[in-house]
Amino acid sequence: MNFLDLVKKRQSDRKYTDQPVEREKIERCLEAARLAPSASNSQPWEFIVIEEPKLREKLANATFSDLVRFNRFVPSAPVLVVLTSWRPKLHIVLGGILKNRQFNLIDVGITAEHFCLQAAEEGLGTCMLGWFNTHKVMKLLDIRRPQKPVLIFTLGYSGHKTIREKKRRNIDDIRRYIS
């Protein structure tokens, strides 16, 4: 697929069918994520793939509450993937302090999008979730600091029939050439 078409095809899918996701498709998404660039090639991430229904349900329930309800669709996803970040190496932390940048979060964002674009290429839907109960997720998956969950992806065959038009800022508002 043409890359720009793939970018347009990826969208946050918030409805899934029951169709199971083939393991080899998940593996290709992880491979695309593995090849992502990172500051000093530090690759400060781990992907935890949860297929097991009971654990998946508990994890899904950690992404919404009575007050914050927008992630109530999450239990419909047949696979959840938790993306964790490690504390980066000391020289990257120091570089980040000097430059006022959190390189490991930039790295995690890049690998996350590699994962989601490969999923779109595989005909799968995803939604990145930044809203979840960190403490509950760490407890459920036995994640210990300095490792920390940063994002959760829903993964599955989309229940949406169409690709929504992207709502984005106008190109004139986001780019500036200096020629």
Ligand SMILES: Cc1cc2nc3c(=O)[nH]c(=O)nc-3n(C[C@H](O)[C@H](O)[C@H](O)COP(=O)(O)O)c2cc1C
């Ligand atoms: C870091 C991050 C966190 C997000 N967290 C959530 C979330 O908790 N729940 C949700 O439904 N969507 C979440 N989204 C999806 C965004 O709402 C979505 O990407 C944005 O509205 C653009 O829509 P699109 O992905 O369909 O193009 C998140 C996206 C990003 C990049």
